[in-house]
Amino acid sequence: MRVMVMVKASKNSEAGVMPSEKLLSDMGKFNEQLVKAGVMLAGEGLQPSVKGKRVRFANGKKTIVDGPFAETKELVAGFWIWQVKSLDEAIEWVRRCPDPMPGEESEIEVRPVFEAEDFGEEFTPELRARDEKMRQEIERQETQRQHKA
Amino acid sequence: MSDNQSGTTRNAVEAVWRVESARLIGGLVRLVRDVGLAEDLAQEALIAAIEHWPQSGIPDNPGAWLMTTAKNRARDQLRRGQMMERKHGSLEEAAGWAPAGAPSVEEALDDDVGDDLLRLILIACHPLLSTEARAALTLRLLGGLTTDEIARAFLVPEPTIAQRIVRAKRTLGEARVPFEVPRGEELSGRLPSVLEVIYLIFNEGYAATRGDSWMRTELCDDAIRLGRILAELLPNEAEVHGLVALMELQASRSRARMGPSGEPVLLLDQDRTRWDQLLIRRGLAALTRAEDLSRPLGPYTLQAAIAACHARARQSEETDWPRIVALYDGLVELTQSPVVELNRAVAVAMAFGPAAGLELVDALSDEPTLEGYHLLPAVRGDLLFKLQRFKAAQKAFEEAAALTNNAREKSLLQTRALTCQHALSERESRS
Numbered sequence: 001m002r003v004m005v006m007v008k009a010s011k012n013s014e015a016g017v018m019p020s021e022k023l024l025s026d027m028g029k030f031n032e033q034l035v036k037a038g039v040m041l042a043g044e045g046l047q048p049s050v051k052g053k054r055v056r057f058a059n060g061k062k063t064i065v066d067g068p069f070a071e072t073k074e075l076v077a078g079f080w081i082w083q084v085k086s087l088d089e090a091i092e093w094v095r096r097c098p099d100p101m102p103g104e105e106s107e108i109e110v111r112p113v114f115e116a117e118d119f120g121e122e123f124t125p126e127l128r129a130r131d132e133k134m135r136q137e138i139e140r141q142e143t144q145r146q147h148k149a
Numbered sequence: 150m151s152d153n154q155s156g157t158t159r160n161a162v163e164a165v166w167r168v169e170s171a172r173l174i175g176g177l178v179r180l181v182r183d184v185g186l187a188e189d190l191a192q193e194a195l196i197a198a199i200e201h202w203p204q205s206g207i208p209d210n211p212g213a214w215l216m217t218t219a220k221n222r223a224r225d226q227l228r229r230g231q232m233m234e235r236k237h238g239s240l241e242e243a244a245g246w247a248p249a250g251a252p253s254v255e256e257a258l259d260d261d262v263g264d265d266l267l268r269l270i271l272i273a274c275h276p277l278l279s280t281e282a283r284a285a286l287t288l289r290l291l292g293g294l295t296t297d298e299i300a301r302a303f304l305v306p307e308p309t310i311a312q313r314i315v316r317a318k319r320t321l322g323e324a325r326v327p328f329e330v331p332r333g334e335e336l337s338g339r340l341p342s343v344l345e346v347i348y349l350i351f352n353e354g355y356a357a358t359r360g361d362s363w364m365r366t367e368l369c370d371d372a373i374r375l376g377r378i379l380a381e382l383l384p385n386e387a388e389v390h391g392l393v394a395l396m397e398l399q400a401s402r403s404r405a406r407m408g409p410s411g412e413p414v415l416l417l418d419q420d421r422t423r424w425d426q427l428l429i430r431r432g433l434a435a436l437t438r439a440e441d442l443s444r445p446l447g448p449y450t451l452q453a454a455i456a457a458c459h460a461r462a463r464q465s466e467e468t469d470w471p472r473i474v475a476l477y478d479g480l481v482e483l484t485q486s487p488v489v490e491l492n493r494a495v496a497v498a499m500a501f502g503p504a505a506g507l508e509l510v511d512a513l514s515d516e517p518t519l520e521g522y523h524l525l526p527a528v529r530g531d532l533l534f535k536l537q538r539f540k541a542a543q544k545a546f547e548e549a550a551a552l553t554n555n556a557r558e559k560s561l562l563q564t565r566a567l568t569c570q571h572a573l574s575e576r577e578s579r580s
Contacts, residue, residue: 036263037168038377041427081427083370088164095207 002041002113003082003090009075010101014048014068026098034082039093043080073107087112158203166195169212170293175265177219182328184272185318186223188290194219266291267382268330270375274343277324282317283346284353285310291378292371302368303353337386344392344449347375351396355403369400380435387443390435391450397432398456401425417465429460451480470500487516495528503535523552527562534569539576543569 019027034040046052050068069075078100084090090110100106170191177187194215208214273286281303288294288302296314300307331339354368376393383389405419414420436457439450446454455476462468477493490513498506510529519525530545546566550559 036378036381038374038381041431083374085167085367085370086160086164088160089167092161092164092168 001084001086003084003087004111004113005080005082005090005094006076006109006111007078007100008107008109009049009072009077010104010106011072012104013077013101014050014072014075016048016050020102023098023100023102027100030097033096034080034093039082039084041081041083043078045078046076048077049075077101081113158207159199161207162195162198162202165198165207165211165215167293169215170195171266171269171291172212172262173215173219174290175262175269176216177223178269178272178328179265180220181223184290184321188318190219190222191215193222197222263382264330266378268328270343270379270382271330271339272321272326272328274339274346275321275326276339276342277320277326278317280346280349282313282320283342284350285313286317287346287375288350288371289314291375294371302365336383340383340386340388343379344388347372347379348392348396348449350375351399355399366403369396369403372396373400385442387439388447388449390439390442391447391453394432394435394439394453395449395456397428397435398453398460401428401432401460416459417468421463421465424460432460433457446479448480448483451476451483455480468499470496474500487513487519488522490516491519491525491528498532498535503532507532507536521552523549523558523562525549526552530562530565530569534565534572537572539569539573543573 031040031043034043048068052067052069054065054067054069056063056065082090082093084093087110094108094110097108100108173194174184174187174191177190178184181187181190197218198211198215202208269290270287273290274283278286285299285303288299289296294302296311297307300310303310330336351369351372354365354370354372373393373396376389376396380389380393401424402416402419404425405421405423406414408414432453436450436453439453440446443450455473458469458473458476473496474493477489477496480489481493491510494506494509494513497509507529510525510532513519513525514529526545526549530542530549533539533542533545543566546562546569550562550566553559553562
C-alpha cells in the first residue's frame with residue numbers, strides 16, 4: 001500500500017526557522033534508511049505558509065487567499081510518499097524518524113492513499129494485453145535457456 | 150491488557166518484523182554461517198518479542214533487541230550442546246563470538262549491513278536451487294513473508310512451500326555454499342539468477358490469471374521493493390537498475406490494464422491518463438541510471454527502454470516505433486529468442502507498415518519453438534487483416550483460436566475471424 005506521511009507545521013517552521021545541522025543530518029540518515037529499504041517513493045519539504053496561497057471554493061465563487069494561514073498545527077511542513085506492507089509498518093518507520101521539530105510539540109500524520117479499488121481488480125484478467133503475454137513468454141524462454149545453460 | 154491492545158502490539162511486532170527481519174537474519178547468517186539456524190534463531194527472537202512486548206512495550210531499538218535475544222538463544226543452545234548436532238565445519242567459528250569478546254550488538258547490526266543483505270540475497274538466489282525454491286526462500290528471508298503468505302501468493306498449498314524452503318535450506322547446507330560475498334566479475338556472474346527470481350516474483354503478480362487478486366498485487370510490490378533494495382546495494386550494476394526500471398514502468402500501467410467490466414485493455418488502447426506518473430518518473434530515472442552505466446545495454450535495460458518508449462508517448466499515436474524496433478534488434482541479438490523476434494515483427498509493422506511485419510512473421514512460421522504458440526497466427530491474422538487479405542486473415546485467426554485454451558482469448562479470436570468473413574462477403578457483394 002501507499003501512504004502519505006505528513007510532517008505537521010510548528011511555530012518555528014512557520015516562522016521560517018531552518019532546521020539545525022544535526023536535524024538535517026539525522027533526517028538525511030533516516031531518508032537513506034527509507035531508500036535502502038525500498039520504502040521511499042518521494043518526499044519534499046515545504047516552505048512556510050506565508051509563501052503559499054489558497055483558492056477557496058464557495059457558492060460557485062473562487063477566492064484567492066494569501067498566506068500565512070492561522071491553524072499552524074494543521075498545516076503541512078513536509079511530506080513523504082511511502083510504499084509499505086501495512087499502516088503498522090508505516091507507523092514503525094515513523095517511530096524511527098528523528099523529532100522533526102525539536103523543542104516544540106509536533107505531529108506526523110500517516111494517511112493511506114486510495115488505490116486498492118483501482119488496483120485490485122486489475123489482477124484477475126483471463127486475457128492479458130498481448131505485449132504482457134509476450135514479455136512473460138520471453139521470460140519463460142529465458143528461464144528455460146538459463147536452465148539449459 | 151485488553152484484547153484490543155494486545156492485538157495492536159501484535160500488529161506492531163509484525164511491522165517490526167517486516168522492517169527488521171532481513172537485517173536480523175542477514176546478521177545472524179554472518180555469525181552462525183547457517184541459513185537454517187539463523188532463521189530459527191530469528192524466529193525464536195520474534196516469538197520472545199510477541200511474548201514480552203505487550204507488557205514491556207516496544208523497545209526504542211527493536212532491531213537491537215531482537216538481535217540480542219537471538220544471540221542469547223544461540224549461546225543457550227551452544228551450552229546445551231544442541232548445536233553439536235549440526236555437523237558444520239564453521240561451528241567453532243560460530244562459537245567463537247559467543248562467550249567472550251563478543252562484538253557489541255550495535256556492531257553486529259551496523260557492521261556492513263549492506264554486505265549482510267547482499268549475502269542473504271545471493272544465498273537465497275543460489276543457482277544450486279530451482280527457480281521456485283529461490284523465489285520462496287527470497288520472499289521468506291528478504292521479504293519477511295510467512296510461509297502461508299508465500300503459499301497464498303503462489304496459489305499452492307502451504308506444505309508445498311514449507312517443503313520447498315526446508316529442502317532449499319538443506320541443499321544449501323549440504324553443498325556448504327560459501328558465505329563470503331563475491332566481488333567483481335564473480336558477483337556479476339551471480340546477478341542473473343538474482344534478477345531472474347525478482348522478475349519472476351513480479352510477473353507472478355503482474356500476469357496473474359487466477360486466484361486472489363489482492364495478494365497478487367502484493368507480489369508485484371514485494372518484487373519492486375526487492376529490486377529497489379538491490380539497486381541500493383549494488384548501485385553500479387546497470388542491469389539491476391534496468392530491472393527496477395522495467396518493473397516500475399510496467400507497474401505504472403496497472404490501473405489502465407483492465408476496463409470497467411473486468412475486460413483486459415491492450416496497451417495501445419489504454420487510457421494513458423490513468424498511468425501512474427510517479428512510477429513512470431521513477432522508472433525513467435532508473436532507466437537513465439542503467440543506460441549511463443552500461444554499453445551495450447543488457448536485456449532488462451533494453452526491455453525497460455522499450456517500456457519507456459510507451460511511457461513517454463502521451464497518446465499511442467506518438468509512440469516512437471522506429472526506436473522500439475531498434476531496441477528489439479538489440480534484444481533479439483542478446484536473447485536469440487523467436488518470441489522476441491515475433492515482438493519485433495509487431496513493432497516493425499507499426500513502424501514500417503503491415504507488409505514489412507508480415508514478411509518477418511512468415512519467416513518465423515517454421516520456427517519449432519513457436520509451434521503451437523497461438524500468438525504467432527494471431528499476429529499474422531492481424532497483419533493480414535490490415536493488408537485486407539481477409540481470407541488468409543480469417544484462416545490465421547481460426548488457427549490461433551484453436552491453439553489457445555483461454556476461453557476469453559478464444560472467443561476474441563473467433564470474433565476476429567468472423568469479422569474477416571463479413572469483410573470478405575461485403576467485398577464480394579460490392580464487386
